[in-house]
Amino acid sequence: MAKNSISESSSGGCSYGIGEEETIIGPPDPEMLKNTPSNIARLEDVIDQCKGRHKYLAQTTSPSDGEDVRWYFCKIPLRINEVAASVPRTDIVGKSEYFRFSMRDSLALEASFLQEFAECSEGPRVHHVGAETKMNGQQQACSYGVDHSAELDAADEERIGVPVKGGLYEVDLVTRQCFPVYWTGENRRVLRGHWFGRKSGLDWLPVREDVAEQLEFAYRGQVWHQRRFQPSGLYAARVDLQGSSPGLHALFIGEDDNWEAWLNFGTAGFSNVISLRGNGIQLRRGCASPGSLKPTQDEIRQQKACTVFSH
Numbered sequence: 575m576a577k578n579s580i581s582e583s584s585s586g587g588c589s590y591g592i593g594e595e596e597t598i599i600g601p602p603d604p605e606m607l608k609n610t611p612s613n614i615a616r617l618e619d620v621i622d623q624c625k626g627r628h629k630y631l632a633q634t635t636s637p638s639d640g641e642d643v644r645w646y647f648c649k650i651p652l653r654i655n656e657v658a659a660s661v662p663r664t665d666i667v668g669k670s671e672y673f674r675f676s677m678r679d680s681l682a683l684e685a686s687f688l689q690e691f692a693e694c695s696e697g698p699r700v701h702h703v704g705a706e707t708k709m710n711g712q713q714q715a716c717s718y719g720v721d722h723s724a725e726l727d728a729a730d731e732e733r734i735g736v737p738v739k740g741g742l743y744e745v746d747l748v749t750r751q752c753f754p755v756y757w758t759g760e761n762r763r764v765l766r767g768h769w770f771g772r773k774s775g776l777d778w779l780p781v782r783e784d785v786a787e788q789l790e791f792a793y794r795g796q797v798w799h800q801r802r803f804q805p806s807g808l809y810a811a812r813v814d815l816q817g818s819s820p821g822l823h824a825l826f827i828g829e830d831d832n833w834e835a836w837l838n839f840g841t842a843g844f845s846n847v848i849s850l851r852g853n854g855i856q857l858r859r860g861c862a863s864p865g866s867l868k869p870t871q872d873e874i875r876q877q878k879a880c881t882v883f884s885h
Contacts, residue, residue: 607741609676617681624688630768632860633794636833640860644767645680645745646672646780647752651760658750661763665785665817665837666771666855672780674767679738686736687747687766770862771837771855778862781837785817789824789835793859798826798833824857 606613621627632639648661649671662671675683735744738752745752751761767780769789781789792813800811810825821840828834835857 604741607678607737609678613678614681617678617685620685621681621688624685626688633796634833635831636828638834638858640858640862642861643680643684644780644861645675645683646765646767647675648672648763648765651762652751658763662765662782663818665782665815665819665822666779667765667782669777669779672765675738682738683736683745683747683764683766691747767861769857769859771857773855778858781857782817785815785822788813788815789857790859792824792826796830798828798830801827825854 630641630643632641646667652658652661662668674680735746735753737744737755742755743752744755745764747764750764750766752764753759753761765780766783766786768783769781769786770778771781772778780786792811797811797813801809802811803809804812804825808825808827810827813824813826815822815824819839821838823838825836825838826833827836837855837857
């Protein structure tokens with residue numbers, strides 16, 4: 575059975591976390607599940623008190639740096655016995671493939687994630703452990719992606735998670751799946767958006783979680799301090815990444831207050847900064863705030879999709 579990320583206390587309240595870190599945030603009332611300013615403010619306060627939160631605060635003043643995380647669900651349901659670790663199949667999700675949860679739901683998912691899974695933030699992964707592979711205790715705890723589909727099917731009626739969509743759905747953070755509560759329906763892949771990429775000034779789209787965690791590791795090590803001249807002549811720090819694309823790597827340029835990061839594929843590098851900014855996939859840490867208070871066409875389309883999903 576999936577681990578319950580949001581539990582009901584003996585007093586009837588809804589709580590995040592376990593043990594001494596448990597924070598009571600109120601009764602499990604339908605009003606608490608609505609996307610209202612008061613619920614959003616309450617959950618932001620819960621997140622600020624999470625011990626794991628400090629890991630994701632901005633450590634530099636660069637415009638590429640941020641700390642806002644957004645959670646997404648896949649437009650297309652998972653196939654029968656398809657594990658969430660196999661989706662998405664690209665390093666950056668395609669436009670219109672994933673939709674954002676409401677702000678309230680996204681904050682609720684992040685609060686529960688920080689309380690229970692912040693030390694294992696890669697999301698579900700499939701591990702193939704050979705005879706020569708050794709895993710320590712923490713690595714074993716992070717191995718969310720082992721295919722437990724048969725076990726999940728057997729316990730499908732019992733699994734519980736973080737309530738979203740007004741309580742009609744719940745999210746299992748271990749398997750990164752969203753499932754209906756009151757009827758038997760399709761599961762959808764859930765993704766935590768922490769690093770984002772865009773090309774040619776288009777929308778920022780979330781990077782796959784395992785790739786995002788590698789970028790985060792490089793960021794915390796301030797890899798841009800290790801810049802050197804690349805074979806192309808570009809003065810940058812190169813970080814080789816494991817993802818779905820051969821030769822996937824990131825290039826970090828700049829200093830603490832203006833570092834930039836770019837995603838590249840294959841062995842051929844960019845010849846200079848001009849071509850890098852013109853043709854590369856720009857990266858940023860944290861969700862970018864919209865430049866206008868008016869919703870974009872993409873946001874309007876997502877809101878319509880969320881309405882269809884909820885019904």
